[in-house]
Amino acid sequence: MASLARRRATDYTVKAISTGFAALSIVLLAWILWTLLSRGLPALGPQVFTRVMGPPGAGGGLLNAIVGSLIQIVIALLVGTPIGLMCGTFLAENGRGTQMANVVRFINDVLLSAPSILIGLFVYQLLVVPLGGFSGWAGSIALAILIIPVVVRTTEDMLNLVPIGLREAAFALGAPQWKVVTLVTWRAARAGIVTGILLALARAAGETAPLLFTSLGNNGWSLDMSRPMASLPIAIYQYAASPFEDWVALAWAGALLITVGVLTLNILSRVVLAKIK
Amino acid sequence: MDATLSGTPAGQVLAQKPTGRISDPIFVGLLWASGIFVLILLGLIIAMLFEGGLPALREFGIQFLWSTSWNPVTERFGAGVMVFGTLFSAVIAVIVALPLSFGIAFFLTEIAPGPLRRPIGVAVQLLAAIPSIIYGMWGFFVVVPLIAAYVQPPLIEWLGPLPVIGALFQGPPLGAGMLTAGLILALMIVPFITAMFVEVLESVPPMLKESAYGVGATTYEVYRNVSVPYGRTAMVGAVMLGLGRALGETMAVTFVIGNATRMSASLFAPGATIASTIANEFPEASMGSLKLQSLLQLGFILFVISFIVLALSRVLVRSKLKS
Numbered sequence: 260m261a262s263l264a265r266r267r268a269t270d271y272t273v274k275a276i277s278t279g280f281a282a283l284s285i286v287l288l289a290w291i292l293w294t295l296l297s298r299g300l301p302a303l304g305p306q307v308f309t310r311v312m313g314p315p316g317a318g319g320g321l322l323n324a325i326v327g328s329l330i331q332i333v334i335a336l337l338v339g340t341p342i343g344l345m346c347g348t349f350l351a352e353n354g355r356g357t358q359m360a361n362v363v364r365f366i367n368d369v370l371l372s373a374p375s376i377l378i379g380l381f382v383y384q385l386l387v388v389p390l391g392g393f394s395g396w397a398g399s400i401a402l403a404i405l406i407i408p409v410v411v412r413t414t415e416d417m418l419n420l421v422p423i424g425l426r427e428a429a430f431a432l433g434a435p436q437w438k439v440v441t442l443v444t445w446r447a448a449r450a451g452i453v454t455g456i457l458l459a460l461a462r463a464a465g466e467t468a469p470l471l472f473t474s475l476g477n478n479g480w481s482l483d484m485s486r487p488m489a490s491l492p493i494a495i496y497q498y499a500a501s502p503f504e505d506w507v508a509l510a511w512a513g514a515l516l517i518t519v520g521v522l523t524l525n526i527l528s529r530v531v532l533a534k535i536k
Numbered sequence: 537m538d539a540t541l542s543g544t545p546a547g548q549v550l551a552q553k554p555t556g557r558i559s560d561p562i563f564v565g566l567l568w569a570s571g572i573f574v575l576i577l578l579g580l581i582i583a584m585l586f587e588g589g590l591p592a593l594r595e596f597g598i599q600f601l602w603s604t605s606w607n608p609v610t611e612r613f614g615a616g617v618m619v620f621g622t623l624f625s626a627v628i629a630v631i632v633a634l635p636l637s638f639g640i641a642f643f644l645t646e647i648a649p650g651p652l653r654r655p656i657g658v659a660v661q662l663l664a665a666i667p668s669i670i671y672g673m674w675g676f677f678v679v680v681p682l683i684a685a686y687v688q689p690p691l692i693e694w695l696g697p698l699p700v701i702g703a704l705f706q707g708p709p710l711g712a713g714m715l716t717a718g719l720i721l722a723l724m725i726v727p728f729i730t731a732m733f734v735e736v737l738e739s740v741p742p743m744l745k746e747s748a749y750g751v752g753a754t755t756y757e758v759y760r761n762v763s764v765p766y767g768r769t770a771m772v773g774a775v776m777l778g779l780g781r782a783l784g785e786t787m788a789v790t791f792v793i794g795n796a797t798r799m800s801a802s803l804f805a806p807g808a809t810i811a812s813t814i815a816n817e818f819p820e821a822s823m824g825s826l827k828l829q830s831l832l833q834l835g836f837i838l839f840v841i842s843f844i845v846l847a848l849s850r851v852l853v854r855s856k857l858k859s
Contacts, residue, residue: 280639345570374784437563465667
């Protein structure tokens with residue numbers, strides 16, 4: 260065995276390195292945020308929110324991309340949340356302990372981390388090819404598929420925190436199962452379930468890859484869901500890789516907007532989750 | 537629900553339909569249907585990617601998997617370069633992320649003073665929340681120039697001439713390439729691996745650690761000889777999850793890998809992953825073309841690789857956390 264002095268020295272060294280690594284991760288986070296602020300803020304004028312995307316040098320904004328993103332995300336939430344909620348409830352209530360639930364949980368965990376670009380390819384094959392074109396609907400469905408596993412996971416986790424006694428009390432009063440679940444269990448876990456939906460929203464808001472082959476992007480103003488639709492991440496992708504200075508500046512402004520939105524949602528949901536647990 | 541049962545004749549109560557006789561089966565049916573839906577979803581994804589890529593597989597045969605030609609002009613396509621690039625960049629990411637995650641998890645569970653623990657833990661987790669495309673832009677505009685100017689030239693000069701490992705440090709200092717992609721991916725998967733490490737480490741029974749402290753072990757010795765061995769299985773699973781995430785990451789990689797469909801063993805050479813190739817070449821592939829079918833086949837291969845890695849990860853993680 261090494262001498263005490265040497266063991267102490269090793270201990271201190273490893274502690275110092277570990278602390279350094281933790282500090283490094285904070286520094287990198289700060290660096291990314293600083294880059295976004297220093298490059299995005301100067302470009303974040305009112306025209307970003309009031310004008311649609313335009314040719315380089317024409318002083319265009321990101322209005323259509325922001326609106327397109329919002330529409331697609333809202334529809335994705337409307338489609339994905341109920342399915343995720345029901346499936347999470349199935350895992351926590353009816354299926355608990357059954358083989359079926361184990362399989363569904365397993366598959367859901369895989370879907371949660373599956374490459375998002377493949378969800379895009381899948382929806383391309385499923386909707387874009389048969390319907391003959393890119394569309395806002397296809398983009399919404401792709402985002403919905405990304406949302407479902409997140410909602411399933413958090414819903415199950417949150418329902419598992421609800422004490423069994425609460426359900427037993429409701430059953431003892433003669434309530435049918437659907438009332439026990441909707442009026443007692445869901446209500447008890449409400450804050451946690453909403454948090455899961457917020458996290459899913461944050462994930463969908465920043466996803467670019469699944470939209471490439473589904474809603475494609477659109478440089479003009481369009482609210483028609485059956486046609487290609489603009490979205491903020493796609494606009495950023497398109498502008499960031501362009502050789503025009505004003506487009507790149509707009510890309511940074513958009514990047515700042517998305518990041519601030521996504522991080523705010525994340526911090527919010529973490530605060531709520533910390534209170535619950 | 538009838539709250540005032542007392543006082544009503546027994547017959548009347550019995551005649552009343554119990555609430556939920558019809559609604560309950562519907563509700564339970566919906567719950568089961570949503571569970572089945574998730575299973576069907578996965579099945580459909582696999583089936584449609586495979587079916588879409590089948591013509592490419594027929595055209596090029598099984599060699600598609602390792603053929604290194606990707607030539608849109610002669611329409612000769614193979615997955616070799618992209619499969620290599622996907623694995624290479626993901627392995628770099630894991631090699632870089634592993635020591636970082638071990639260190640940060642050690643810091644968060646053993647070193648950080650109580651009030652600092654949560655804020656720092658949250659800050660690390662926020663790294664996972666930043667969208668992939670933001671990493672791509674930051675990587676492209678900030679990291680790539682730095683690496684091209686300050687990291688690659690000295691490495692090429694010092695390590696390039698060495699035998700064997702010199703092959704890793706060849707080529708012009710472009711900035712964009714495998715190494716940069718691997719580093720950005722590492723930063724993106726550190727929060728996932730760290731979070732699971734912390735969860736596992738916190739599940740180590742205090743008694744085990746206290747016994748080690750009792751015989752005079754240092755904090756690091758307890759971490760290394762008690763906590764980590766206790767959670768080893770789940771920690772391997774956590775690393776696999778990081779690997780699985782790195783394999784399929786698209787936007788960040790597309791910005792910084794250089795997008796060259798050539799095979800090179802050098803860390804500095806531009807390359808391509810399956811995901812970056814799909815994102816890059818899709819706009820130039822028309823519906824029903826052989827190129828598009830090849831891209832779909834690439835997608836299928838990526839799905840199979842990620843599925844295996846993620847499934848393995850889950851089995852390892854759950855097996856430990858359950859006990």
